[in-house]
């Protein structure tokens with residue numbers, strides 16, 4: 435059992451917990467990160483590894499995504515985490531979608547983005563069905579890492595270069611500074627940040643219950659494309675424009691939503707939209723879908739995957755790609771907020787990303803929380 439005392443105890447070794455460990459370690463704090471699993475197993479390794487800026491809700495979320503992207507670049511370089519892709523190509527298959535992209539491009543968030551006419555899109559990817567598109571928006575802000583490797587690499591970097599202590603296979607039963615009661619005994623920490631992902635019941639359940647959270651289940655696929663395109667940025671399409679709030683909150687999105695409901699109603703009912711990112715071996719990670727429940731079912735019906743692949747086939751050339759891998763993931767979800775910072779005591783914070791934005795915003799959120807606790 436660990437007997438030393440720490441400045442900060444972090445519960446949860448997902449991206450949210452690791453981000454808090456980084457922010458505190460950068461201030462010279464002695465940090466312990468405690469997780470019940472032997473290795474990363476939650477949302478943070480099941481996601482696209484897609485650090486999304488363009489499309490995030492305007493205001494705090496977009497700014498946090500920009501700041502987090504910069505921190506990702508710093509730690510990726512220091513921890514030798516490969517950045518596999520840069521940029522995002524959001525394709526408009528319909529004119530209503532192009533209207534949304536044009537409206538977005540006219541906002542402050544669109545300042546560095548570039549609207550593309552259909553004939554200009556081919557330069558961004560050989561495999562795209564360019565002739566069927568109305569246009570596209572290229573954003574230079576995004577980066578992509580392979581989460582299942584990047585998260586363990588980030589943890590190893592924190593341990594080796596910042597002296598962060600990791601206690602794995604250790605469940606935390608209570609977290610009230612200066613004590614964490616764990617399955618391996620008591621840990622002392624002056625301040626505590628609880629980053630439990632979508633576990634709402636173990637630590638401070640009454641505080642968390644006040645936010646009315648549920649869980650969102652997503653389907654994910656890894657496919658083998660017919661050809662590898664080294665330069666292709668991440669790709670999204672029309673369906674994403676009514677889900678990502680940076681677009682969906684624009685007035686122009688209303689007409690697109692009506693059109694999509696009429697033409698792709700089943701995709702919308704299953705929460706399907708398209709994100710395609712590339713891995714080092716040339717395979718694509720493709721997703722996703724969204725189903726909400728307090729306890730999502732463990733079953734993953736194949737028709738949902740088929741809907742994802744249907745949208746893929748409307749964007750990429752060629753025969754149906756070979757599916758190499760399928761998995762699901764869950765994250766915390768709230769109707770009224772993208773994240774929450776709860777403050778049960780002066781030296782205790784509960785931080786939950788209540789939307790699919792944790793990879794993109796956790797570093798900035800953690801900087802804010804650690805500054806509040808220690809400055």
Ligand SMILES: Cc1cc2nc3c(=O)[nH]c(=O)nc-3n(C[C@H](O)[C@H](O)[C@H](O)COP(=O)(O)OP(=O)(O)OC[C@H]3O[C@@H](n4cnc5c(N)ncnc54)[C@H](O)[C@@H]3O)c2cc1C
Pocket residue numbers: 445446447448449450451468469470471474475476477478479480481482483484485486604605606607629630631632633636637652653654722762763764765786787789790791792793794795
């Ligand atoms: C399929 C999928 C796709 C996504 N795509 C994107 C994307 O493209 N871009 C983006 O920005 N975000 C994306 N997200 C969202 C993002 O992955 C999450 O917001 C983020 O990973 C949440 O991180 P976390 O650290 O809070 O949670 P998690 O990664 O779930 O980590 C929580 C950790 O806390 C530990 N824990 C909880 N309670 C205890 C306890 N009592 N004792 C010990 N340990 C405990 C768990 O074991 C777990 O390891 C996606 C999510 C999914 C599932």
